[in-house]
Amino acid sequence: MRVRTAKLAGSAAVLTVVSLLAPCLRAQESEATLSGKVTDSSGAVANAKVSVRNLATSQSMEAQTDAAGTYSLAKLAPGEYEVTVSAEGLAPKKENVILAAGASLTFNAELSLLPSAPQAQPQTPANNAPNAPPGNKAPSLGDLGFSPADTKSNPKEQALLDKRTHMLKIHQRLGLITTIPMIASVATSINAGGRNTSNTDRTVHMILGSATAGLYFTTAYFAIRAPRVEGAKSRGPIRFHKAMAWIHGPGMILTPILGALAYSQKNNGERVHGIAKAHGPVAIVTAGAFGAALLSVSLKF
Structure with a gap:
């Protein structure tokens, strides 16, 4: 009797254990596994994030790839799942897969580099604008008061402006050089026009005056021959x-002529007389007007 009771108790215990383990065994048999490898153009991608979302239940799981780029998601x-693979510096990849009960599916993903951001276009420096303050930029038609519409299709006018600018720069530099013999000529006029002057003093004064006249007319040539730009207005x-x-133009013509007359009269032992006496005053007025003209474009007011 006792033996029979023991057998019944043992059978009951076995049935109880089997009934408890059966659901777990059935669950393990129905679970699926997703695994694979994440790569890019250079090879395996470590620390990539792999996430799955069940489209029916919205439950999600995620894993991270190891140094070899592999991952595994079990249970x-x-x-149907939505699989998303992402990694830093790489474009994410998203794809749907279907997992069958008890199946083990391999899903490999190759990621590509993110498209490079467009580079910012260099902006035109502010000092290149036509209305910018004076600097090292080349002058433009806009500096002369032309509107952008006027200058849009005027390459010939721009070329004329470039040539004019070049010639006027030479004009200005020669004008500065002309002041050297001019000042020296004015300084030597004191000894050349006195009563007790020597022929040498007069000759030195004449040479300096001739050099001044030569440089002056060369300077004037570049101003006169500089091409004109139609519509340009002189300002300030x-x-x-x-x-x-x-004033200094006619004066520079008269001064050498009157100086030649005065030089001839002095060499003949005569006193300077007649129209030749105007040589000094004309020369002073001419030099003053020339100096004022030079300062007007050399200094900013």
Whole structure:
């Protein structure tokens, strides 16, 4: 009797254990596994994030790749999943897969580099704008008061402006050089025009005056021959500079002529007389007008 009771108790215990383990065994048989490898153009991608989302239940799981780029997600319920693979510096990849009950699916992903961001275009420096303050930039038609519409299709006018600018720069530099013999000529005029002057003093004064006249007319050539740009208007100091030219221009013509007359009279032992006596005053007025014209474009007011 006792033996029979013991057998019944043992059978009951076995049935109880089997009934408890059966659901677990059935669950293990229905679970699926997703594994694979993540790579890019250079090889395996470590520390990539692999996440799965069950489209039916919205439950999600995630894993991270190892140094070899492999990953594994186990204990997944069968069904359709959205798999997302991402890594730093790489474009993410998203794809749907279907896991069958008890299946082990391999899903490999190759990621590509993120598209490079467009480089910022260099901006035109502010000092290249037509209305920018004076600097090292080349002058433009806009500096002369032309609108952008006027200058848009005027390459010929721009070429004329470039040539004019070049010639006027030479004009200005020669004008500065001309002041050297001019000042020396004015300084030597004191000894050349006195009563007790020597022929040497007069000759030195004449040579300096001739050098001044030569440089002056060379300087004037570049101003006169510089091409004109239609529509350009003279403003400020330039207008004054041109106005002074009407004084020192005729004066520079008269001064050598009157000086030659005075030189001839002195060499003949005569006193300077007649129109030749105007040589000194004309020379002073001419030098003053020339100096004022030079300062008007050399200094900023």
